[in-house]
Amino acid sequence: MSSSQHPVALRIERALRLDRSVSGPTKLLAIVMFLPLIDGIFPALILAGGIDTVAGVVQVGLLVFGGSATLAVILAEMDGTPREQAKVVLLVAAGLLPLAAIEAALAPTIASVLDLVIFERFAALVIAAVAAKTASARIGEYLPSAGVIVGLGFVASVDPAGAELVFVPDPTTIVRAIAAAGVGVAFALGVALFGPWLRENLDIDRFRFGSAVALGVLPLTLLDVTPDQAPLAVLIVAGVLAFDPGGTAESDAADGAVANGGRDSSDRWTADRGEDAESDRATDSEREPWL
Numbered sequence: 001m002s003s004s005q006h007p008v009a010l011r012i013e014r015a016l017r018l019d020r021s022v023s024g025p026t027k028l029l030a031i032v033m034f035l036p037l038i039d040g041i042f043p044a045l046i047l048a049g050g051i052d053t054v055a056g057v058v059q060v061g062l063l064v065f066g067g068s069a070t071l072a073v074i075l076a077e078m079d080g081t082p083r084e085q086a087k088v089v090l091l092v093a094a095g096l097l098p099l100a101a102i103e104a105a106l107a108p109t110i111a112s113v114l115d116l117v118i119f120e121r122f123a124a125l126v127i128a129a130v131a132a133k134t135a136s137a138r139i140g141e142y143l144p145s146a147g148v149i150v151g152l153g154f155v156a157s158v159d160p161a162g163a164e165l166v167f168v169p170d171p172t173t174i175v176r177a178i179a180a181a182g183v184g185v186a187f188a189l190g191v192a193l194f195g196p197w198l199r200e201n202l203d204i205d206r207f208r209f210g211s212a213v214a215l216g217v218l219p220l221t222l223l224d225v226t227p228d229q230a231p232l233a234v235l236i237v238a239g240v241l242a243f244d245p246g247g248t249a250e251s252d253a254a255d256g257a258v259a260n261g262g263r264d265s266s267d268r269w270t271a272d273r274g275e276d277a278e279s280d281r282a283t284d285s286e287r288e289p290w291l
Contacts, residue, residue, distance in 0.1 A: 025077040025078040025079070026078070026088050026091075028077060029070065029073045029077075029078065029088065029089070029092060029188075030092045030095075032069045032070055032073055033065055033096055033184065033185075033188065034092075034096060034099070036064045036065060037096070037099050037100060037103060038147075039145065039147040039150065040146060040147055040150035040151070041064060041126060041127070041130065041146050041150070042064060042065075042103060043103050043106075043107060043110070043150075044119070044122070044123040044126055044153065045060055045064065045123060045127070045222075046103070046104055046107045046177060047107055047111055047114065047116060047119055047120075047123065048116070048119065048120040048123035048124070048222050049222065050123070050218075050222060051176045051177060051179075051180050052176075053228055055228045055229045055232060056221075056228060057179050057180045058180075058183055059214075059218060059221075059231045059232050059235075060180040060183075061179070061180040061181065061182065061184045061186075062232070062235060063214055063215050063231060064180075064184065065096070065181055065183070065184020065187070066183070066187030066188060067134075067187075067211050067215070068134060068204070068207055068208035068211040068212070069134070070184070070187065070188050070191065071187075071191050071204065072204055074089075074188060074191045074192055074195060075191065075195055075198055075199055075202075075204060076204065078192075078195075082192055082193045082194070082195055082196065083193075085192035085195060086189055086192045086193055088192075089185060089188045089189050089192050090185075092185075092188075093181075093185040093188075096181050096185065097178055097182065097185070100177045100178055100180070100181040101174050101177055101178050103177065104169075104170075104173045104174045104176070104177030104178070105167075105169035105170075105174055106169075107173055107177075108169065108170050108173070109167050109168070113158055113159060113160065114154070114157045114159060115157040115158075115159045116157070117157075118153070118156055118157035119153050119154070119157040120223070121153075121223070122149060122150065122152065122153025122156065122157065123150075123153065123219075123222060124219030124220075124222045124223050125149055125219070126150055126153070127218050128215075128216060128219045129143045129144070129146060129149060130215060131212050131213070131215035131216040131218075131219075132212075132216075134208060134211065134212040134215060135208075135209055135212035135213075135216075200245075201243060201244060201245045202242055202244065203242045203243075206238075206242040206244070207238060207239065207242035209238075210237070210238020210239070210241060211235060211238055213234055213238065214231045214234040214235040214238060215231070217234050218231045
């Protein structure tokens with residue numbers, strides 16, 4: 001079970017445990033980072049114009065490919081030295097970047113059969129749903145999956161009359177897609193390399209909630225309700241608020257003391273209490289045989 005209790009990471013981890021052939025923190029990280037490509041979130045963002053600007057590329061990379069789920073898996077699940085964890089991230093990147101480029105290359109062809117105005121609304125809806133699932137596991141139980149929302153958006157916005165199924169990739173879109181995935185990889189690398197320091201100074205769950213808020217703002221930028229840089233600003237504020245020097249270490253030490261039952265400070269007292277408890281139970285059994 002993920003130490004960070006991240007709803008997305010927990011849900012994926014439970015699914016992995018059902019399939020014993022697929023397990024381990026490395027595969028968990030790969031699935032978390034590949035999930036936007038698998039469930040259609042990233043293609044939906046491309047079609048909705050989510051990476052048309054530099055700010056959009058950075059925000060999609062940090063919030064969709066990086067984000068709190070990636071951070072939680074690396075900090076709470078992965079073992080090994082920072083260099084070993086960085087190698088795992090690069091291994092994941094070797095498959096992530098080409099697949100992002102392929103989906104971006106197909107985007108113009110898909111766009112030719114869709115009413116993008118309608119589809120943008122569904123893209124905003126799917127990001128809002130992911131934000132809600134990130135913030136609360138209970139809310140996520142009542143929301144449809146991202147793939148279902150994207151599929152419904154495709155059906156609702158398809159426009160066969162204007163269909164032109166011609167494969168004409170847009171090099172600019174491909175470069176932006178690779179850049180967005182690259183930002184996510186850079187984020188994961190930074191977390192891996194600075195993992196020991198982050199574990200001592202960052203509240204993972206507080207950052208998770210902040211990134212969920214930033215994700216919730218992202219759909220508003222797709223609909224031109226808020227400035228393009230708003231999600232990035234919210235994420236920066238979330239990172240600052242999640243900064244908690246020494247708090248994590250002190251909390252872990254306190255939890256360890258509770259879990260040890262105070263044995264470190266009074267082993268003899270604990271042993272004596274155990275003997276007294278056994279004696280009390282024996283006396284009670286003699287007085288009341290039905291116990």
